[in-house]
Amino acid sequence: MILDKIVAHKKKKVAEEKHQLSLSKLVEKLDCIQPPRNFKNSLKKENQLTIIAEIKKASPSKGVIRQSFDPLEIAEVYEESCVEAMSVLTEDKFFQGSDDYLKQVRKTTSCPLLRKDFIIEAYQVYQSKLLGADAILLIAAILTKQQLIEFQRIAEQVGLYCLLEVHNEEELDKVLEAGGEIIGINNRNLKTFETTLKTTEKLISSVPKNKVIVSESGIHTREDMQFLQKLGVNAVLIGEGFMVAEDIGKKIRELRG
Numbered sequence: 607m608i609l610d611k612i613v614a615h616k617k618k619k620v621a622e623e624k625h626q627l628s629l630s631k632l633v634e635k636l637d638c639i640q641p642p643r644n645f646k647n648s649l650k651k652e653n654q655l656t657i658i659a660e661i662k663k664a665s666p667s668k669g670v671i672r673q674s675f676d677p678l679e680i681a682e683v684y685e686e687s688c689v690e691a692m693s694v695l696t697e698d699k700f701f702q703g704s705d706d707y708l709k710q711v712r713k714t715t716s717c718p719l720l721r722k723d724f725i726i727e728a729y730q731v732y733q734s735k736l737l738g739a740d741a742i743l744l745i746a747a748i749l750t751k752q753q754l755i756e757f758q759r760i761a762e763q764v765g766l767y768c769l770l771e772v773h774n775e776e777e778l779d780k781v782l783e784a785g786g787e788i789i790g791i792n793n794r795n796l797k798t799f800e801t802t803l804k805t806t807e808k809l810i811s812s813v814p815k816n817k818v819i820v821s822e823s824g825i826h827t828r829e830d831m832q833f834l835q836k837l838g839v840n841a842v843l844i845g846e847g848f849m850v851a852e853d854i855g856k857k858i859r860e861l862r863g
């Protein structure tokens with residue numbers, strides 16, 4: 607399964623990174639902790655479906671999505687279009703992302719930034735803060751309940767919000783038991799890559815009303831947005847839909863209606 611391959615690669619990469627910069631040295635670098643931009647509040651607006659716009663060059667399901675890929679140019683359009691948050695893919699092998707993209711984008715925008723990667727070790731939580739993220743993604747399919755609790759605790763200490771991603775009831779129970787506040791329902795089945803908004807439709811009734819609900823993946827049209835808003839979703843996470851658009855600003859206006 608692709609997730610196993612991604613995690614195996616990630617383990618190797620983090621081991622190399624730790625060799626170059628130990629956890630204690632990394633933590634030392636975080637001497638003056640800045641509070642994060644309010645990722646959570648920016649996603650929850652009355653009567654509005656907010657947008658987390660993703661900077662994503664490639665994916666395991668689609669290969670290269672955007673040939674002429676310039677993360678800063680894309681971030682500029684997102685900023686001008688007043689998206690509520692941005693998500694920057696930093697995974698290198700399968701998504702052709704980079705930590706540098708996040709660092710560079712951070713310097714050019716005050717918009718809340720999500721580091722989109724596969725976090726499997728506490729080291730990466732500290733590292734995300736150092737890169738300039740305001741929020742991290744924690745994927746229930748690759749983490750135990752204990753890890754979800756521990757990584758959220760560290761995130762809170764260093765000043766990061768957590769988006770906890772689920773794809774089924776079992777994962778949802780796990781993140782709720784772990785005290786997740788921002789719940790991402792991923793419409794993509796990571797085994798088959800099939801995406802259907804029915805996943806959000808199915809799971810949303812089991813999410814307590816006080817949580818922030820993000821619907822992730824496979825969102826392409828104004829009709830998709832209207833469908834999700836009617837379900838009670840707070841925010842959408844969109845990558846491919848924007849990355850394939852010739853005019854990204856126009857696509858955002860179209861989706862917002």
Ligand SMILES: O=C(O)c1ccccc1NCC(=O)[C@H](O)[C@H](O)COP(=O)(O)O
Nearest residue numbers: 665666667822823824843844845846847
């Ligand atoms: O996008 C993939 O193919 C993928 C494969 C395996 C694990 C994760 C994957 N995507 C990560 C994401 O969560 C999406 O980038 C994000 O939800 C945006 O989805 P989309 O709008 O469909 O690009």
